Amino acid sequence: MSHVLIVGAGAIGAFYGAILKRAGWRVSVVLRSEYQVVAEYGFTFTHSPLGDLSWRPDGVYRDGDVLTDAADYVVLTSKVLDDLDRGALLRPWLAPHSRIVLIQNGLDIERAVAEALPQHELISAIAFVGVSRTAPGELVHNSYGHLSLGCYPSGISDSVTALAQALEQGGIAAKAVDNVVRERWLKSVWNAPFNPLSVLGNGADTVQMLDAPGAESLVRALMAEVLAVASAEGHDFPPNLIDAQIAGTRKMPGYRNSMALDYLAGRPIELQAILGNIVDIAARHQLAVPHLQTVLTALRIRQWPAAQPV
Ligand SMILES: NC(=O)C1=CN([C@@H]2O[C@H](COP(=O)(O)OP(=O)(O)OC[C@H]3O[C@@H](n4cnc5c(N)ncnc54)[C@H](OP(=O)(O)O)[C@@H]3O)[C@@H](O)[C@H]2O)C=CC1
Ligand SMILES: CC(C)(CO)C(=O)C(=O)O
Numbered sequence: 001m002s003h004v005l006i007v008g009a010g011a012i013g014a015f016y017g018a019i020l021k022r023a024g025w026r027v028s029v030v031l032r033s034e035y036q037v038v039a040e041y042g043f044t045f046t047h048s049p050l051g052d053l054s055w056r057p058d059g060v061y062r063d064g065d066v067l068t069d070a071a072d073y074v075v076l077t078s079k080v081l082d083d084l085d086r087g088a089l090l091r092p093w094l095a096p097h098s099r100i101v102l103i104q105n106g107l108d109i110e111r112a113v114a115e116a117l118p119q120h121e122l123i124s125a126i127a128f129v130g131v132s133r134t135a136p137g138e139l140v141h142n143s144y145g146h147l148s149l150g151c152y153p154s155g156i157s158d159s160v161t162a163l164a165q166a167l168e169q170g171g172i173a174a175k176a177v178d179n180v181v182r183e184r185w186l187k188s189v190w191n192a193p194f195n196p197l198s199v200l201g202n203g204a205d206t207v208q209m210l211d212a213p214g215a216e217s218l219v220r221a222l223m224a225e226v227l228a229v230a231s232a233e234g235h236d237f238p239p240n241l242i243d244a245q246i247a248g249t250r251k252m253p254g255y256r257n258s259m260a261l262d263y264l265a266g267r268p269i270e271l272q273a274i275l276g277n278i279v280d281i282a283a284r285h286q287l288a289v290p291h292l293q294t295v296l297t298a299l300r301i302r303q304w305p306a307a308q309p310v
Contacts (some may be wrong), residue, residue, distance in 0.1 A: 087116025
């Protein structure tokens with residue numbers, strides 16, 4: 001029975017913590033704003049297709065606390081933001097044997113953590129789930145939950161296998177993958193168009209983003225550019241992937257992604273992690289990505305501090 005410490009247990013951390021708890025693992029959390037509520041009441045899930053996922057962490061910590069019970073896995077589930085030093089966030093909680101697990105969106109997000117903490121095994125995990133916070137310590141799990149995970153940059157270690165098995169025991173599908181970077185490119189084909197467009201569309205859901213006149217063509221153009229950059233990096237995907245992604249998204253009821261929720265709640269968005277890094281990689285290959293670049297720049301303008309009135 002392993003001990004898992006989840007650093008930044010918001011929606012994703014509370015959800016996968018619940019799953020590992022159901023598998024019988026010891027699960028502790030590091031919290032910031034929700035420390036008091038969760039220390040007193042634990043996490044309450046007011047809805048989930050998996051049943052009642054409410055749970056109490058074995059330990060609740062905050063910045064400055066000392067962890068007495070070393071963690072086998074230290075899982076980071078914060079957002080990936082430019083001004084957040086994820087290495088510094090993780091460092092105080094790591095024992096020499098702790099593996100680091102990132103359950104976060106974005107492309108090429110592992111490198112900064114691998115460089116900051118090279119002595120630890122790094123596991124990268126990609127989540128397909130719809131879960132959100134509705135009040136401090138309260139969550140709604142709407143759909144899905146499966147995830148892919150593997151060693152960064154590649155491989156499947158015993159720790160990956162053990163974690164995937166525990167997640168499966170807890171009730172979700174967890175696929176150990178040999179090439180997790182390729183899996184990130186695959187997910188980026190969806191996130192890189194839909195997440196930023198939802199913000200430009202004022203919190204638009206997937207139906208709005210496909211049905212507005214011209215919108216599906218724009219999504220297809222953005223996806224094609226992501227695939228071109230992936231190919232330049234050595235990751236080729238089947239030619240019908242775009243059709244499959246559009247068809248799959250059309251089957252879902254209108255869905256607001258995590259970036260739309262952040263934008264609507266006035267929180268910072270993961271623009272660089274989800275879109276900017278892809279544009280940077282394209283530039284390294286001297287590959288033109290005009291649609292991705294336009295969406296990125298439009299969002300940077302939206303985020304730019306308001307000009308002082310004259
Ligand atoms: N929600 C979803 O359905 C999905 C999310 N993802 C990805 O998963 C990742 C996590 O997302 P999600 O759980 O939704 O995000 P949330 O905003 O719900 O949770 C983020 C957590 O990180 C904490 N945090 C942030 N900065 C710090 C800090 N400096 N010190 C301590 N704690 C900090 C937050 O604390 P505080 O409350 O104080 O801000 C919060 O507990 C993201 O990369 C997202 O894109 C992927 C698929 C689906
Ligand atoms: C694919 C999706 C919509 C759910 O996992 C997501 O990654 C997000 O909300 O950002």
